Amino acid sequence: MSLRHALLGLLADRPSSGYDLMKLFDTTLASVWKATQSQVYGELTRMTDAGLVEVAAEGPRGRKEYALLPDGRAELQRWLTTPAQPQPLRSEWMLRVFFLGFLPAEQAREQLEGMAEAEARQIVELEALLASRDWTGDPLSVSGRLVLEYGLRGSAMKQEWARWALGELPAS
Amino acid sequence: MSLRHALLGLLADRPSSGYDLMKLFDTTLASVWKATQSQVYGELTRMTDAGLVEVAAEGPRGRKEYALLPDGRAELQRWLTTPAQPQPLRSEWMLRVFFLGFLPAEQAREQLEGMAEAEARQIVELEALLASRDWTGDPLSVSGRLVLEYGLRGSAMKQEWARWALGELPAS
DNA sequence: AGAAACATGTAAGGTGTTACATGATTCG
DNA sequence: CGAATCATGTAACACCTTACATGTTTCT
Numbered sequence: 001m002s003l004r005h006a007l008l009g010l011l012a013d014r015p016s017s018g019y020d021l022m023k024l025f026d027t028t029l030a031s032v033w034k035a036t037q038s039q040v041y042g043e044l045t046r047m048t049d050a051g052l053v054e055v056a057a058e059g060p061r062g063r064k065e066y067a068l069l070p071d072g073r074a075e076l077q078r079w080l081t082t083p084a085q086p087q088p089l090r091s092e093w094m095l096r097v098f099f100l101g102f103l104p105a106e107q108a109r110e111q112l113e114g115m116a117e118a119e120a121r122q123i124v125e126l127e128a129l130l131a132s133r134d135w136t137g138d139p140l141s142v143s144g145r146l147v148l149e150y151g152l153r154g155s156a157m158k159q160e161w162a163r164w165a166l167g168e169l170p171a172s
Numbered sequence: 173m174s175l176r177h178a179l180l181g182l183l184a185d186r187p188s189s190g191y192d193l194m195k196l197f198d199t200t201l202a203s204v205w206k207a208t209q210s211q212v213y214g215e216l217t218r219m220t221d222a223g224l225v226e227v228a229a230e231g232p233r234g235r236k237e238y239a240l241l242p243d244g245r246a247e248l249q250r251w252l253t254t255p256a257q258p259q260p261l262r263s264e265w266m267l268r269v270f271f272l273g274f275l276p277a278e279q280a281r282e283q284l285e286g287m288a289e290a291e292a293r294q295i296v297e298l299e300a301l302l303a304s305r306d307w308t309g310d311p312l313s314v315s316g317r318l319v320l321e322y323g324l325r326g327s328a329m330k331q332e333w334a335r336w337a338l339g340e341l342p343a344s
Numbered sequence: 345a346g347a348a349a350c351a352t353g354t355a356a357g358g359t360g361t362t363a364c365a366t367g368a369t370t371c372g
Numbered sequence: 373c374g375a376a377t378c379a380t381g382t383a384a385c386a387c388c389t390t391a392c393a394t395g396t397t398t399c400t
Contacts, residue, residue, distance in 0.1 A: 190379075209380090213382095214382095232378085232379090236379090
């Protein structure tokens with residue numbers, strides 16, 4: 001249940017409302033873990049019941065500011081120090097590639113070209129993001145920089161792979 | 173619903189039983205899409221109800237051999253030619269990296285080193301797989317080779333990234 | 345005053361995981 | 373004859389997505 005751990009991690013940085021947390025998922029965590037509004041609010045309620053977090057303050061418009069409790073901090077530490085299991089991959093992109101042979105050569109090429117272009121656009125976006133912020137200072141900035149670099153290298157790899165794969169395809 | 177499309181693709185190559193399909197998920201498709209036994213059997217029943225596949229033959233031990241119907245083939249083609257949407261990433265690895273700053277420097281290093289080692293092992297495995305088969309011939313072999321190369325490049329990227337990240341971490 | 349942003353929640357339906365449950369056939 | 377493999381299925385539970393539903397505060 002990584003959603004729970006993502007929330008614990010964000011709350012370890014600072015107390016936040018469900019609304020704040022949602023925005024963090026849509027922005028800083030976007031390339032790492034995604035979550036919907038329903039999920040965030042529901043999980044916060046369950047975490048409160050489980051004694052991991054508490055409503056530390058209430059604000060205007062029914063705002064509830066959640067803060068980490070000792071059990072929550074302990075669970076976060078436990079998770080961070082447990083060696084991660086190799087994760088089962090599920091890539092719709094690669095699933096399509098696997099069945100590329102069922103398409104006429106021309107259409108197979110188009111798919112790969114589209115993939116290379118999508119990654120090129122992604123790189124432009126990530127580089128803009130890299131230039132737009134100061135990545136030194138607090139811990140989440142430093143690791144945010146690590147994650148961003150991972151995204152950049154991943155996109156570059158995919159793009160290069162797609163171009164290589166075009167050469168491997170039987171000529172159209 | 174990519175499980176459905178994965179099954180359609182495999183059945184387009186050859187008629188198979190649920191048991192056969194499961195093995196394909198565990199072996200050739202392991203790095204691309206994973207599925208459990210429950211899922212495969214359940215989805216095959218739903219696909220039969222939807223008129224995409226049929227039980228073309230029955231064998232010993234209650235074996236049911238499924239084959240693609242015209243509607244199933246059409247759905248596979250439709251899926252393959254629809255441009256893929258950018259997929260929301262969910263990487264538990266990167267989520268952990270994002271919160272690495274909450275660990276003492278020494279333990280953060282250990283996590284990154286563990287990651288680099290895991291990828292090194294993966295590369296050895298994939299290279300053995302690459303050497304063990306003939307990757308020319310039928311369409312699924314050719315694209316299987318493309319997918320394998322993707323896995324290799326992905327692991328190399330992750331390994332290099334982890335080593336770079338070690339250098340970015342504040343010294344312990 | 346109206347729009348945008350803030351703020352929370354529920355419900356239905358889909359997808360995935362784990363565990364249970366059963367039996368037939370083949371191979372040594 | 374016993375073990376391994378072949379072969380299918382169900383049930384409970386966890387998790388995720390989409391859509392609906394509602395109300396407040398701030399800004400222009």
